[in-house]
Amino acid sequence: KNFDIALIPGDGIGPEVVTEGVKVLKAIEKMDTNLSFSFTEFPWGCEHYLKTGKMMDDDGIDKLRHFDAIYLGAVGYPGVPDHISLWELLLRIRKEFDQYVNLRPVILLNQSLTPLKSKTEEDIDFLVIRENSEGEYAGAGDWLFKGQPEEVVLQTGVFSRKGTERIIRYAYEEARKSNRTLTSISKGNALNYSMVFWDEVFEEVGKEYPDVETYSYLVDAASLYLVSDPERFEVVVTSNLFGDIITDLGAGITGGLGLATGANVNPEKQYPSMFEPVHGSAPDIAGKGIANPIAAIWSVSQMLDFFGEERWGKAVLTTIQDMVKETEMLTPDLGGNAATGDVGDSFIEKLKIT
Amino acid sequence: KNFDIALIPGDGIGPEVVTEGVKVLKAIEKMDTNLSFSFTEFPWGCEHYLKTGKMMDDDGIDKLRHFDAIYLGAVGYPGVPDHISLWELLLRIRKEFDQYVNLRPVILLNQSLTPLKSKTEEDIDFLVIRENSEGEYAGAGDWLFKGQPEEVVLQTGVFSRKGTERIIRYAYEEARKSNRTLTSISKGNALNYSMVFWDEVFEEVGKEYPDVETYSYLVDAASLYLVSDPERFEVVVTSNLFGDIITDLGAGITGGLGLATGANVNPEKQYPSMFEPVHGSAPDIAGKGIANPIAAIWSVSQMLDFFGEERWGKAVLTTIQDMVKETEMLTPDLGGNAATGDVGDSFIEKLKIT
Ligand SMILES: CC(C)[C@H](C(=O)O)[C@@H](O)C(=O)O
Ligand SMILES: CC(C)[C@H](C(=O)O)[C@@H](O)C(=O)O
Numbered sequence: 001k002n003f004d005i006a007l008i009p010g011d012g013i014g015p016e017v018v019t020e021g022v023k024v025l026k027a028i029e030k031m032d033t034n035l036s037f038s039f040t041e042f043p044w045g046c047e048h049y050l051k052t053g054k055m056m057d058d059d060g061i062d063k064l065r066h067f068d069a070i071y072l073g074a075v076g077y078p079g080v081p082d083h084i085s086l087w088e089l090l091l092r093i094r095k096e097f098d099q100y101v102n103l104r105p106v107i108l109l110n111q112s113l114t115p116l117k118s119k120t121e122e123d124i125d126f127l128v129i130r131e132n133s134e135g136e137y138a139g140a141g142d143w144l145f146k147g148q149p150e151e152v153v154l155q156t157g158v159f160s161r162k163g164t165e166r167i168i169r170y171a172y173e174e175a176r177k178s179n180r181t182l183t184s185i186s187k188g189n190a191l192n193y194s195m196v197f198w199d200e201v202f203e204e205v206g207k208e209y210p211d212v213e214t215y216s217y218l219v220d221a222a223s224l225y226l227v228s229d230p231e232r233f234e235v236v237v238t239s240n241l242f243g244d245i246i247t248d249l250g251a252g253i254t255g256g257l258g259l260a261t262g263a264n265v266n267p268e269k270q271y272p273s274m275f276e277p278v279h280g281s282a283p284d285i286a287g288k289g290i291a292n293p294i295a296a297i298w299s300v301s302q303m304l305d306f307f308g309e310e311r312w313g314k315a316v317l318t319t320i321q322d323m324v325k326e327t328e329m330l331t332p333d334l335g336g337n338a339a340t341g342d343v344g345d346s347f348i349e350k351l352k353i354t
Numbered sequence: 355k356n357f358d359i360a361l362i363p364g365d366g367i368g369p370e371v372v373t374e375g376v377k378v379l380k381a382i383e384k385m386d387t388n389l390s391f392s393f394t395e396f397p398w399g400c401e402h403y404l405k406t407g408k409m410m411d412d413d414g415i416d417k418l419r420h421f422d423a424i425y426l427g428a429v430g431y432p433g434v435p436d437h438i439s440l441w442e443l444l445l446r447i448r449k450e451f452d453q454y455v456n457l458r459p460v461i462l463l464n465q466s467l468t469p470l471k472s473k474t475e476e477d478i479d480f481l482v483i484r485e486n487s488e489g490e491y492a493g494a495g496d497w498l499f500k501g502q503p504e505e506v507v508l509q510t511g512v513f514s515r516k517g518t519e520r521i522i523r524y525a526y527e528e529a530r531k532s533n534r535t536l537t538s539i540s541k542g543n544a545l546n547y548s549m550v551f552w553d554e555v556f557e558e559v560g561k562e563y564p565d566v567e568t569y570s571y572l573v574d575a576a577s578l579y580l581v582s583d584p585e586r587f588e589v590v591v592t593s594n595l596f597g598d599i600i601t602d603l604g605a606g607i608t609g610g611l612g613l614a615t616g617a618n619v620n621p622e623k624q625y626p627s628m629f630e631p632v633h634g635s636a637p638d639i640a641g642k643g644i645a646n647p648i649a650a651i652w653s654v655s656q657m658l659d660f661f662g663e664e665r666w667g668k669a670v671l672t673t674i675q676d677m678v679k680e681t682e683m684l685t686p687d688l689g690g691n692a693a694t695g696d697v698g699d700s701f702i703e704k705l706k707i708t
Pocket of ligand 1: 086091244278543544574
C-alpha cells in the first residue's frame with residue numbers, strides 16, 4: 001500500500017520536527033515491505049508569504065486535494081498577522097477539507113512529566129474530540145461604529161444541526177468502540193443559545209447509545225477537574241473553542257506542548273486529513289536544533305492509525321512512551337540535552353513492531 | 355459608619371455559609387465601635403421559585419437598589435433550569451446593577467492545598483479582573499429552523515467600546531496602584547472580531563500607562579501556564595467567559611471552590627455591589643453541616659475592602675490564611691472534619707486586627 005503525503009513544514013521549528021517525523025515514516029517503509037510513502041513538499045507558510053504575498057498558492061487547496069494526508073509542521077512568524085498566517089493556511093485547510101473532527105489524545109507518558117502531585121499514568125489518559133469546522137471559530141461577526149463612542153463588536157458562534165450532530169455522533173461511536181465513558185463539555189448556563197443546543201443534541205444522540213455512560217460538565221468545572229481529578233475523563237467531546245482550551249490544559253498536565261499532537265480528520269475521507277503537532281512555530285528556538293520532535297512523531301502515529309495501520313501507529317506510540325523514560329534522549333524542554341535530530345535517530349533505532 | 359447589607363442566602367449550602375459570613379461581620383461590629391452592619395434577608399432563589407413561580411419579587415431589583423452591598427450565598431437547584439435560576443437572579447443582578455468588574459483573587463493560602471508539585475505560596479498569588487456585564491454572556495443569539503435539517507443556532511458575543519475600555523482601564527489602574535504586571539487573556543487568532551478588538555483596546559489604553567508592564571496571552575496558552583507557570587500572573591484582565599474558565603482553574607490550583615470568592619463590583623457605586631462565594635449551591639452536601647464557609651468568609655473580606663475598611667478586610671484574609679494551616683479546623687473538602695459552624699466559631703475566636 002502506498003500513501004501520498006503532502007508535507008507543509010511551515011515556519012520556525014516546523015521544518016525541524018517534520019524532518020524527524022518523515023524519518024520515522026521512512027524507517028517504517030524499510031521495515032514493512034507492504035507499506036510505502038511518497039512525499040511532496042510545499043514551501044508554504046509565513047516566510048513564503050513574506051516573499052510572495054501568499055501563504056499558499058492560489059490553487060493550493062486543489063493541489064492538496066488528492067493526497068492521502070497532509071503533514072503540517074507549524075505556521076506563524078512574528079509580524080505576520082493571524083488573520084493571514086492562520087486564516088489563510090491552517091484554519092483554511094481545516095475548513096475547506098471539512099476536517100470536522102480534531103482528535104487530541106491527552107496521555108501522561110511518564111509520571112515525572114506531570115506538574116500534578118500524586119497523579120500517575122493511569123490517572124491521565126483520555127481522548128479529546130474537538131469540533132473543528134464551525135462553532136466559535138466560524139469567523140462570523142461584525143464591527144460597528146468603528147472609532148465612535150458607540151463602537152460595538154460582535155462575534156457570532158455558529159452551531160449547525162449537521163455540524164453539532166456529526167461530531168457528537170462521532171464521539172459516541174468512539175466511546176462505544178473503545179468501551180469508555182463519554183463526557184460532554186459545554187456551558188449552557190451562560191451561553192444560552194449555542195450551548196443549550198449542544199446539550200440537547202448530546203442528550204438526543206445519546207438515546208441511540210444507551211450502552212455509553214455519559215457525563216456533562218460545564219467548561220469551568222471541567223477545567224478545575226482537569227487539575228484535581230483528571231481520572232474522570234475518558235472520551236471527551238466539546239466545541240471548537242472549548243476544545244482548544246481544554247487540550248492546551250491537557251498538554252499542561254502531561255508535560256507541555258512538546259508532547260501534544262492533533263489529527264484534523266475528515267472521517268468520510270472525501271478530503272485529505274491533516275496531522276500536526278500542536279506546539280506552533282516557536283520562533284524563539286527555531287534553528288537551534290533543540291525543538292522537541294516527539295509531538296510531530298506522535299502525529300505520525302495518528303496518521304498511521306488513520307491509514308488503518310494501527311499496528312504501526314501503536315508501535316510508534318509505545319516507542320515514544322519508552323523514550324520519555326530516559327531523560328538523556330530528550331530535548332531540553334523535557335529535561336534532557338539531546339538535539340532534535342538525535343531524538344529522531346534514537347527513536348528509529350528503538351522502533352519495532354511487537 | 356453603618357453599612358446596609360442585603361442577604362440572599364439562596365439555595366443548597368448558600369444559607370449555611372452565609373450564616374458564617376454574617377457571624378464574622380457581627381464579630382467585627384463588636385470589636386470595632388466605629389462600624390455597624392444591618393442585615394435584611396431576602397428569601398429568594400430556586401426553592402422560592404418552586405413555591406411562588408418567581409426567583410425574586412417582581413420589584414426585587416428596586417428592593418435591592420439602596421443597599422450598600424448584596425451578600426449572596428448560592429443559587430441553583432436540581433430541576434430548575436438555568437435560564438430561570440441564573441438569568442433571573444445571579445446574572446440579572448450582575449447586569450442590572452452594572453457590576454461590570456468581577457474581582458477574583460487566586461491566592462494559594464497554604465502549599466499543601468495546591469495539586470501542583472513544587473509550587474509555593476509565592477508562586478500563586480494573582481488577581482483576576484473579569485469583565486462581568488457583556489461579552490460572551492450578553493445573552494444574544496438566535497435559533498433558526500428549529501427541528502429542521504438546516505437548523506442553526508447562533509450565539510453572539512457583544513463587546514462594546516465602553517464595556518471593553520472600562521474593564522481594561524480598571525485593570526491598568528489596579529496594576530499601577532499595586533505595582534504589579536498586567537496580563538490580558540484573549541484569543542485574537544481565532545475570534546477574529548471580538549478578541550482582535552479586545553487586543554486593540556488593551557494596547558490603546560496601555561499607552562496611558564507606560565509604567566505598567568504588560569503581557570498578552572492566548573487563552574489556550576494561559577490555561578497551560580496556569581498549571582506550568584502560575585508565577586507569571588499578577589493582575590489579569592479578561593473577558594466574561596474566559597474569566598469564568600480561568601478563575602475555576604485558579605480555584606483548581608489553589609485548593610478548590612471551597613476557597614474561591616468573587617466580588618461583583620460597580621466601581622462608581624451607582625448601584626450596590628454583590629459578594630459571593632463561587633462554589634454554587636452544592637445540593638449533594640446541603641443540610642449536612644459540612645459545607646466549607648471559608649469562601650463565603652473571604653467574600654466578607656472583599657466586602658470590607660470595598661467598604662473602604664481595608665484593615666478589617668486584611669484581618670479577615672490573614673485569619674483565613676492562619677486557619678488553613680490547621681487541618682483540624684477545616685471541613686472535609688480540605689481534609690479536616692470540622693462542621694461548617696465550628697469553622698465560623700473558631701474563625702471569630704482567632705480574628706483580630708493587627
Ligand atoms: C493556532 C490556533 C488558531 C489554533 C487553534 O486555536 O485552533 C491552535 O491553538 C490549535 O489548538 O490548533
Ligand atoms: C453560575 C454561572 C452562570 C457563573 C458564571 O458562569 O459566571 C459561575 O460559574 C461563576 O463563575 O460565577
